Amino acid sequence: MSEGLRYNVRAADEAGVRAAAKVLREGGLVAFPTETVYGLGADARNDRAVAAIFEAKGRPRFNPLIVHFRHLAAAAEETVFDSRARALAERFWPGPLSLVLPRAPGSRISLLCSAGLDTLAVRVPGHESAQALLNACALPIAAPSANLAGRISPTRAADVVAALGERVDLVLDGGPCPIGLESTVVDMSGAAPRLLRPGAVTREELEEELETLESGEAEGPLRAPGQLASHYAPEHPLLLDALRATQDQALLAFGPNPPRGAARTLNLSVSGDLREAAANLFAFLRALDEAPVSAIAVMPIPSYGLGAAINDRLARAAAPRDA
Ligand code: TXA
Ligand code: MG
Secondary structure, X not given: OHHHHOOOEEEOOHHXXXXXXXXXXXXXXXXXXXXXXOEEEEEOOOHHHHHHHHHHHOOOOOOOOEEEOOOHHHHOOXXXXXXXXXXXXXXXXXXXXXXXXXXXXXXXXXXXXXXXXXXXXXXXXXXXXXXXXXXXXXXXXXOOEOOOOOOOOOOOHHHHHHHHHHHOOEXXXXXXXXXXXXXXXXXXXXXXXXXEEOOOOOHHHHHHHOOOOEEOOOOOOOOOHHXXXXXXXXXXXXXXXXXXXXXXXXXXXXXXXXXOOOOEEEEOOOOOOHHHHHHHHHHHHHHHHOOOXXXXXXXXXXXXXXXXXXXXXXXXXXXXXXX
16 A cells, blocks of 8 residues: 555554554554444543644534543543443444543543533544554543544545655554444433433444434533534535436445436445445545536435434545635
């Protein structure tokens, strides 16, 4: 891979992981693969390192960060788990689930990660390289997705390099992310559990563990500012639920029988497999966004299971934006 030649990109082998852990301990920024998307990581206890994440991404300070831990016990040192939160963690960790929990009274996690809230989003990733890095540095790692604020999340090391380049001290290349969509975020800090962001841990699976699960934003103060409508903005307008595409449009297809006639077509999954579609989504959106077309037409995707998360990201990518 050509980006492997860049001085700040290292393969996620033992030596690469060791080098990345050293960068983190010294307060630097490391982009690393997880099963969902690449994260832009820093020592979550180091205010200056966490501040550097916001600067590198151009991320507004009111948007809090997810902190990654080796295991449940490490996350439980910094946050308060009730029995429901513990049940979710035991079932879905390590994995693509983030829990918003009250901060523990003595927590040493930088307050910047909470962005003024009294909660912290925590997650134990399952990806081998992420686990190796967490073990090697023995730190909690604050990590948003490793893209510029408001842009599509990176699912390959090359996407990180294209977006952030030398703003990152080291990029660990562990290949493409197997899931390809950001983690499911569930707010467990209020009276009722609330699904703030759909993801690969599906609503259906969560409901097997929880009696109730509210949707979307709570009334009152913004709880997940990153969930603002226009968030995954490609350059071209997106036309959702399209059944045809004209010759000046690109087509993001799904299923065995896409319409003909588009300037360029990429098929998320010919067999109609939602996992395959999720893994391809961001890379295909990027690729079609580079085509000289007037818009990207997107075929309908079923809305059950992982399809809910895919449709959530597509709706955000299609939302009208300010600038
Ligand atoms: O899959 C993922 O979650 C990736 C990988 C790197 O772990 N990370 C990621 O982070 O997607 P980010 O920052 O791009 O998205 C985190 C989302 C944002 O919508 C943020 O507003 C929300 O989680 N969030 C973080 N802390 C929160 C908190 N204390 N309360 C409510 N929402 C929170
Ligand atoms: Mg993000």
